[in-house]
Amino acid sequence: MENKDMQAVNTPKLNKATIIVHSGDMDKIYSALIIGNGALSMGMEVSLYFTFFGLQRLKKGELDKGPLSKMNMLGLGKMMIKKRMDKANVASLEKMITDFKELGGKILACDMTMEVMGVKPEDLRQDLISDYCSVGTYIKEAMESSMTLFI
Amino acid sequence: MENKDMQAVNTPKLNKATIIVHSGDMDKIYSALIIGNGALSMGMEVSLYFTFFGLQRLKKGELDKGPLSKMNMLGLGKMMIKKRMDKANVASLEKMITDFKELGGKILACDMTMEVMGVKPEDLRQDLISDYCSVGTYIKEAMESSMTLFI
Amino acid sequence: MENKDMQAVNTPKLNKATIIVHSGDMDKIYSALIIGNGALSMGMEVSLYFTFFGLQRLKKGELDKGPLSKMNMLGLGKMMIKKRMDKANVASLEKMITDFKELGGKILACDMTMEVMGVKPEDLRQDLISDYCSVGTYIKEAMESSMTLFI
Numbered sequence A, B, C: 001m002e003n004k005d006m007q008a009v010n011t012p013k014l015n016k017a018t019i020i021v022h023s024g025d026m027d028k029i030y031s032a033l034i035i036g037n038g039a040l041s042m043g044m045e046v047s048l049y050f051t052f053f054g055l056q057r058l059k060k061g062e063l064d065k066g067p068l069s070k071m072n073m074l075g076l077g078k079m080m081i082k083k084r085m086d087k088a089n090v091a092s093l094e095k096m097i098t099d100f101k102e103l104g105g106k107i108l109a110c111d112m113t114m115e116v117m118g119v120k121p122e123d124l125r126q127d128l129i130s131d132y133c134s135v136g137t138y139i140k141e142a143m144e145s146s147m148t149l150f151i
Helices: A002-008 A026-041 A052-056 A078-087 A093-102 A111-117 A135-143 B002-008 B026-041 B052-056 B078-087 B093-102 B111-117 B135-143 C002-008 C026-041 C052-056 C078-087 C093-102 C111-117 C135-143
Strands: A014-021 A045-050 A106-110 A131-133 A145-150 B014-021 B045-050 B106-110 B131-133 B145-150 C014-021 C045-050 C106-110 C131-133 C145-150
Touching (some): A014 A026, A014 A052, A026 A045, A026 A093, A026 B052, A052 A111, A052 C026, A093 A106, A106 A111, A106 A135, A135 C026, A145 B135, A145 C145, B014 B026, B014 B052, B026 B045, B026 B052, B026 B093, B111 B131, B131 B135, B145 C135, C026 C045, C026 C093, C052 C111, C111 C131, C131 C135, C135 C145
Parallel strands (some): A014 A145, B014 B045, B014 B145, C106 C131
């Protein structure tokens, strides 16, 4: 068993989280960034890999668009939610993603999604994106991560 | 590389699963509890971190409410599904979550969701909740887990 | 801490990904297979565990049915998407899942879902399925995996 153990772990793990952001739902983007910023604050490396509907949110002007529509489904009015989020010190997505970058987080954009959807680099928030890459890059990041999520 | 390896694994891993329950969909709650109870039965530690729509399900009277509506989407009538679930020995969510607690599982409630949604501890199933906490606690749990999921 | 470390890792990890395919959404099935094939190409073992709505996609004739309906939500017409996917060399799901099997990937079907939904083995793509099994098998696969996702 111990010998198998030694052979088994063939990729050294970093204290790192790699998160696929597939969904474009506002609440899911919040979750991704709350987890990402939390992990960075606690000393982990973090890569967010934006793909499919998630990548749409990285288009210019899309990040905080309609931010409360989904939240409304929880049964509260827009103003009420806004007030409560302020009171609970929940930042806007724009603030959160800027913090994420400043804390050293990495944002990867899925180039296959870009090609299929006809999205060009200049359509995207290039100030936020660390790299444009394909699934191979994601797998490499995930293989060295101790924590993987699909959101 | 071997030196890096030694430094890389800086958080000892327990045989433990930490699962974020973000969705409130009935079928997703089923999945979370089936996986959670399965993992506990096989000797793992398990923490479920309820947040966003998932946390709404921990309000009093919400867990088994409308349990079959989503299942109906699979194209079967309510009575038919109920009969088949009984036949397949699939327990109610109430039974499953009680089993989860008895098997030693931990249920964590996201305090940011509570604050934003105006949910008070007394609105929630306090008999089920082990602790009220924030993303930092989740990250700590996840860092020592060998298995992480976002549901 | 070092002693705890030694005890903590009680399941040897393989260079392996175990992915639950819970969703039946076309874009999520794409993501699961793109990740699965990418991981196989890079030398990982991969198990896909199909359950709930995901399992419905393994019924005969269901895999590529209405493949673009969900993609349409990104705001492009069906023909346009089809042309772009061809141009971007994105294969059909049928091609992808066949590649997945040929690369040595394992497809597991959740027997509880089958029983609840009244799905029989002969209703399913038996040419693709490696095994019919329950949550215990999934946990065993996940426990020896270095990467776990819930899609």
